[in-house]
Amino acid sequence: MAAIENDADVIVVGAGPGGSTTAYHLAQHGLRVLLLEKTEFPREKVCGDGLTPRAVKQLVKLGVDTSAEAGWLRNKGLRVIGAGVRLELDWPELASFPNYGLVRTRLDFDDLLAKQAAKAGAVLRTGVNVTGPVLDDTGRTVGVTAETGPDKAPATFHAPLIVAADGVSGRFPLALGLAKREDRPIGVAVRRYYHSPVRHDDDYLESWLELRSKEGGDRLLPGYGWIFGMGDGRVNVGLGVLNSSAAFGRTNYRRMLTEWLANTPADWGMNDESNADGPILGAALPMGFNRVPHYTRGVLLVGDSGGMVNPFNGEGIAYAMESGELAAEVAVQALARPAGVERELALSQYPAQLKARYGGYYRLGGLFVKLIGNPQIMRIATRHGMPHPTLMRFVLKLMANLTDPRDGDAMDRIINAMTRLAPAV
Numbered sequence: 307m308a309a310i311e312n313d314a315d316v317i318v319v320g321a322g323p324g325g326s327t328t329a330y331h332l333a334q335h336g337l338r339v340l341l342l343e344k345t346e347f348p349r350e351k352v353c354g355d356g357l358t359p360r361a362v363k364q365l366v367k368l369g370v371d372t373s374a375e376a377g378w379l380r381n382k383g384l385r386v387i388g389a390g391v392r393l394e395l396d397w398p399e400l401a402s403f404p405n406y407g408l409v410r411t412r413l414d415f416d417d418l419l420a421k422q423a424a425k426a427g428a429v430l431r432t433g434v435n436v437t438g439p440v441l442d443d444t445g446r447t448v449g450v451t452a453e454t455g456p457d458k459a460p461a462t463f464h465a466p467l468i469v470a471a472d473g474v475s476g477r478f479p480l481a482l483g484l485a486k487r488e489d490r491p492i493g494v495a496v497r498r499y500y501h502s503p504v505r506h507d508d509d510y511l512e513s514w515l516e517l518r519s520k521e522g523g524d525r526l527l528p529g530y531g532w533i534f535g536m537g538d539g540r541v542n543v544g545l546g547v548l549n550s551s552a553a554f555g556r557t558n559y560r561r562m563l564t565e566w567l568a569n570t571p572a573d574w575g576m577n578d579e580s581n582a583d584g585p586i587l588g589a590a591l592p593m594g595f596n597r598v599p600h601y602t603r604g605v606l607l608v609g610d611s612g613g614m615v616n617p618f619n620g621e622g623i624a625y626a627m628e629s630g631e632l633a634a635e636v637a638v639q640a641l642a643r644p645a646g647v648e649r650e651l652a653l654s655q656y657p658a659q660l661k662a663r664y665g666g667y668y669r670l671g672g673l674f675v676k677l678i679g680n681p682q683i684m685r686i687a688t689r690h691g692m693p694h695p696t697l698m699r700f701v702l703k704l705m706a707n708l709t710d711p712r713d714g715d716a717m718d719r720i721i722n723a724m725t726r727l728a729p730a731v
């Protein structure tokens with residue numbers, strides 16, 4: 307059989323934050339990277355557009371300038387609203403993470419990251435819809451098939467290693483038989499932009515633990531909301547519902563959003579249709595490793611494709627970027643070894659490391675999702691937790707996964723012990 311010429315050392319499917327980060331780090335290590343993206347940039351992506359210090363750390367690693375002059379809106383922490391209390395919790399001062407978060411529309415953000423990967427040397431090809439894997443005789447993935455350009459011209463690309471960073475739909479892993487795990491937490495979230503001169507310039511991310519509707523009397527709606535000022539005259543406002551809630555899959559989420567917003571102050575402008583910028587859009591949040599294994603037959607899963615959203619807070623960008631960085635490190639080592647047993651041994655480090663880093667934490671997150679799915683437990687926790695700022699600072703550290711692994715404070719030590727003791731998912 308004639309040897310197939312490889313088009314790249316690694317093919318990355320999808321140029322979201324996970325794919326672009328993977329491609330950047332691979333290219334930095336001198337590998338030939340092909341980053342295939344089905345859309346054309348800049349393109350919209352349904353998201354809250356909020357970045358915690360975890361995501362900022364990853365941006366810094368990519369050499370991104372996160373200053374205001376470069377178009378970023380910084381935030382100091384999280385404002386939590388619930389049980390009649392309004393609490394501003396600053397991001398913790400840590401050795402391991404910066405003390406600020408950021409906001410940026412995904413329209414800009416994803417474009418910027420893809421460009422950063424290209425600058426580092428990755429070959430970015432947009433308008434390339436990957437349709438499936440190319441398998442060798444042993445069932446190992448050695449390339450991808452695709453439709454390219456507006457006329458959907460068929461194409462095939464070859465590489466000894468593929469990274470699936472194709473987002474929540476995970477078509478690529480699905481084609482390899484990797485379905486979602488139904489026993490893991492998942493959420494659905496919707497969001498919309500509104501012009502809001504009063505609320506757009508916020509130096510805190512704002513999170514609502516209770517959403518109320520005035521329709522048919524005063525009613526508590528299921529789910530949790532956010533209002534993130536974009537700094538450009540608009541806010542990104544949205545809500546999410548978890549699959550542990552009785553309302554999951556049985557609610558009109560778009561209607562729920564407008565019901566909640568009808569109940570917000572008139573000068574915020576979010577209960578006036580004429581202030582809306584675009585439609586209400588929604589998508590799923592795959593959490594707690596809801597697609598595994600993260601490595602099989604020449605394919606590494608990164609970000610949403612591998613179900614890596616944090617179950618505690620719905621944050622997915624940082625985890626997509628962190629898993630991308632790890633996938634790149636593992637791939638560099640693996641490709642420096644001869645194909646076969648030795649290389650596979652190196653690749654087995656990827657799922658092992660993911661499990662070691664997040665397995666215990668995601669197990670706790672799964673329990674948390676189950677607990678707060680019960681409205682009574684949530685009500686008691688909110689009523690008793692919110693009046694205690696120290697307790698809430700602990701909750702912020704836990705939910706945003708922001709601790710120092712060594713030499714941290716007492717809160718860090720408790721959280722780290724809890725995640726170490728929890729059996730990994």
Ligand SMILES: Cc1cc2nc3c(=O)[nH]c(=O)nc-3n(C[C@H](O)[C@H](O)[C@H](O)COP(=O)(O)OP(=O)(O)OC[C@H]3O[C@@H](n4cnc5c(N)ncnc54)[C@H](O)[C@@H]3O)c2cc1C
Nearest residue numbers: 320322323324344353354355356436473495609610622623
């Ligand atoms: C309403 C909502 C609000 C959210 N808010 C936040 C938030 O505030 N902060 C946060 O951190 N996270 C948030 N998330 C989660 C976050 O959006 C995701 O976790 C994150 O986008 C995952 O990044 P990714 O790179 O894995 O996947 P994606 O960002 O989905 O990127 C996947 C890429 O792959 C491309 N692709 C897909 N299929 C193919 C194919 N066949 N061929 C080629 N390319 C393909 C897609 O076009 C896309 O560019 C939110 C999610 C939702 C739904």
